[in-house]
Amino acid sequence: MDQRLSRILPAEEQLAGRIGEKRLHICHLGKFYAPALGGMETHVRTLAQAQAKSGAQVHVVCVNHVGQSGRDVTWRRFRTTRSAEEWDGPVRVTRLGRWASFARFEVCPKMLGLVKRLIAFGTDVFHLHVPNPTMLLALAFVRRPPPLVITYHSDVVRHRVLARAVRPFEHVVFTRAREILSNSPNYQAGSSLLQQYADKVQVLPMGLDLEPYYHPSSAALDHARRLRTELGCPLWLMVGRLVYYKGIHDALHALKRVPGKLLLIGTGPLEAALRRLARELLIEDRIVWRGQASADEVAGAYQAATALWFPSNARSEGFGLVQVEAMASGCPVINTAIPASGVSWVSRHDETGLTIPMNDWAALAEAANRLLTEPGLRERLAAAALKRARQEFDDRIMAERSLAIYRNVLAGSAGRSSHFPQERRAIA
Numbered sequence: 001m002d003q004r005l006s007r008i009l010p011a012e013e014q015l016a017g018r019i020g021e022k023r024l025h026i027c028h029l030g031k032f033y034a035p036a037l038g039g040m041e042t043h044v045r046t047l048a049q050a051q052a053k054s055g056a057q058v059h060v061v062c063v064n065h066v067g068q069s070g071r072d073v074t075w076r077r078f079r080t081t082r083s084a085e086e087w088d089g090p091v092r093v094t095r096l097g098r099w100a101s102f103a104r105f106e107v108c109p110k111m112l113g114l115v116k117r118l119i120a121f122g123t124d125v126f127h128l129h130v131p132n133p134t135m136l137l138a139l140a141f142v143r144r145p146p147p148l149v150i151t152y153h154s155d156v157v158r159h160r161v162l163a164r165a166v167r168p169f170e171h172v173v174f175t176r177a178r179e180i181l182s183n184s185p186n187y188q189a190g191s192s193l194l195q196q197y198a199d200k201v202q203v204l205p206m207g208l209d210l211e212p213y214y215h216p217s218s219a220a221l222d223h224a225r226r227l228r229t230e231l232g233c234p235l236w237l238m239v240g241r242l243v244y245y246k247g248i249h250d251a252l253h254a255l256k257r258v259p260g261k262l263l264l265i266g267t268g269p270l271e272a273a274l275r276r277l278a279r280e281l282l283i284e285d286r287i288v289w290r291g292q293a294s295a296d297e298v299a300g301a302y303q304a305a306t307a308l309w310f311p312s313n314a315r316s317e318g319f320g321l322v323q324v325e326a327m328a329s330g331c332p333v334i335n336t337a338i339p340a341s342g343v344s345w346v347s348r349h350d351e352t353g354l355t356i357p358m359n360d361w362a363a364l365a366e367a368a369n370r371l372l373t374e375p376g377l378r379e380r381l382a383a384a385a386l387k388r389a390r391q392e393f394d395d396r397i398m399a400e401r402s403l404a405i406y407r408n409v410l411a412g413s414a415g416r417s418s419h420f421p422q423e424r425r426a427i428a
Contacts, residue, residue, distance in 0.1 A: 024056040024406065025124045029115075029135040031106075033062040033093055037241060037266070037292075039321045040129055040153050043183075043206045045088070050207070050399035052090035059123075060088075061114060063106045063134060064095035083110060111138040119146050125406045128173070131156050133166045139176075140169035147409050150174065151181045151204070154318035155191050178409040183319045183342055190315060190340020204405065205346075206319055207398030210389060213328035216299045223300030227263070231288060234260035234372060237305035237331070239298060239322045242268030247311035247336065249274065250361040254311075255283050257365035259372070262309070263288045263301060302329035306378070307371055310335040312343060313358045323347045324393045327385035332378055334367045346393075352385035 030044040044060060052058040064081040083097040096108045115138050118126075128135055128150045139145065150173070156163040170193070174180065180197055181204040188194040194201055212220070227235065236255070240246055248264070252274065255262050264287060271289070278284045293301070302308070308326035310333055319342045323333045327346075333353035337344050349355035354370065356363035371378045 022124075024403070025122065026051060026056050026058050026406070027118055027123045027126050028058070028060045029126060029128045029132065029139070030060060030062045031129070031132050031134070032065045033060055033095065034088070036065045039206075039319060040132075042208070042321050043151075043153075044129055045091075046206075046208050046395050047398060047402060048091045049089060049209070050395040051403060054396075054399050054403060056403065058090070059092040059094070059118070061094045061096065061111075061118075061135070063098050063108055066095075106134045108134055111135065112141055115139065115142060119144065124410060125149060127151065128177075129153060131163075136166060136173050137169050140172045145176045148173070148177045149179045149181065149405065149409060150177045151183070152187070152191070152194060152201075153183065154187075154316050155193065179405055181405070184345045186340055186342050186345045187315075187318055188340075202405070204401055205392055205398065206321055206324070207393045207395040208321060208324050208328070209395045210324075210328040210393070212295060212299050213302065213325055213389075214386075216303055216329070217296055219296040220299035220303065223297050224303035227301060227304035231261045231263065231304075234258070234306035234368075235304055236260055236262045236307060236309050236368065237265070237301055237326075238262065238309050239265045239301070239325070241266050242270045242274060244270065245312055245314035245316040247313040247359070249277060250311045250313070250359060250364055251309050252277050252281055252283065252287070253361035254309075254364035254368065255286060256281055257362070258368045260306065261286045261288060263290060263305070265290045265293045265298060265301060267291050298325070299329065302326050302331045305331050307331060307353070307368065308333045309364065309368070310343070310347075311356070311358075311361075311364055312336055312338060314338070315341050318342055320346055323353075324389055327352055328389040328393070330382040330386045332371065332381040332385055334364060334371075347385065348388075351381070352388050353381055 032041050034045045048058045048060050081097045084095045086093050098106045098108050126146045126148050180200045183206045185203050278287050323346045326333050333347040335343050335347050336358045337355050344355045347353040354367040356367050
């Protein structure tokens with residue numbers, strides 16, 4: 001065996017997750033991995049950890065987003081990174097070095113060779129997470145493809161030139177895939193690509209380890225108390241990268257029509273422009289730009305917040321995992337009705353939160369004020385949000401569902417039965 005590969009892939013241990021007498025070997029191909037921020041990154045880590053705890057041997061291959069200085073260079077086009085191997089608890093992580101990044105395409109010369117070695121080693125299932133042109137191209141050039149499952153997180157909305165360039169390779173890989181997973185029953189209706197492979201699509205909702213939100217740590221609760229003392233009530237919260245499709249400019253306009261302060265957790269390329277807009281709107285003193293925050297600080301923010309604002313405005317936002325975090329914390333969500341996106345399916349209108357039209361800051365302000373003025377509304381939504389998070393979005397439920405899909409794939413089954421039969425019929 002290649003000595004480098006033997007270091008990447010550990011010896012089998014006696015754990016419960018097996019097919020027959022063989023321990024299941026899974027390789028996830030993601031874009032980046034924690035501590036990189038983002039919905040796909042969070043999902044890959046959560047799924048890998050939950051599967052490993054269920055007894056599978058799990059390996060994640062991703063691009064290294066940290067430069068030699070130790071800083072995040074995700075958004076720096078010509079910054080190089082080095083390859084690194086490490087353990088994240090029971091999960092092996094290989095971070096491939098990149099040479100450059102063009103329109104979200106990471107140039108990683110070692111990617112194809114590593115995939116070939118993993119296939120030769122005997123990996124049972126490759127699980128590709130897209131959009132992810134780097135990993136997709138590597139799989140397209142593999143002559144003897146392994147059993148492949150794809151999670152389709154979202155259509156490519158902004159980088160359309162790159163999307164057209166990789167389309168022929170995308171067709172090769174999607175044709176080879178045994179199953180294509182959508183994270184909500186709504187997304188397929190608006191995706192021309194998913195509709196091409198409709199017979200392979202089934203639903204696997206994303207989940208999270210929700211314990212830190214069900215039962216916040218003492219540090220999280222202390223942070224929540226500090227936020228209430230320092231920022232007062234109402235406190236509106238946004239969590240995520242400062243990028244175009246998050247609708248943060250709508251949030252700033254809405255803030256002019258509601259009382260309280262807005263706490264923004266996250267960084268991104270639009271921060272300078274958003275700060276200028278806040279000054280122009282004369283609300284600079286009512287916004288707290290927290291930047292990156294620890295897990296306890298984020299959990300505490302959900303406990304302190306009146307509601308999570310989630311006014312995303314493009315199908316790049318296919319699910320919205322921070323909604324699940326808020327729901328598990330008993331924090332209602334104000335989200336947007338993005339056509340053929342899972343966002344408004346995760347948190348449902350007038351059940352676990354309030355849903356408004358896209359790009360409508362006046363509607364956002366109206367929904368926020370409704371939470372403040374309508375007796376019992378926030379409490380009702382918070383209780384229902386917590387219940388829905390427990391039933392649908394716990395990581396243990398997600399892991400069980402995913403392993404069942406893999407077993408169907410390896411058994412040669414088409415795996416056409418859905419875990420969500422009613423909702424699947426609705427989008428067929």
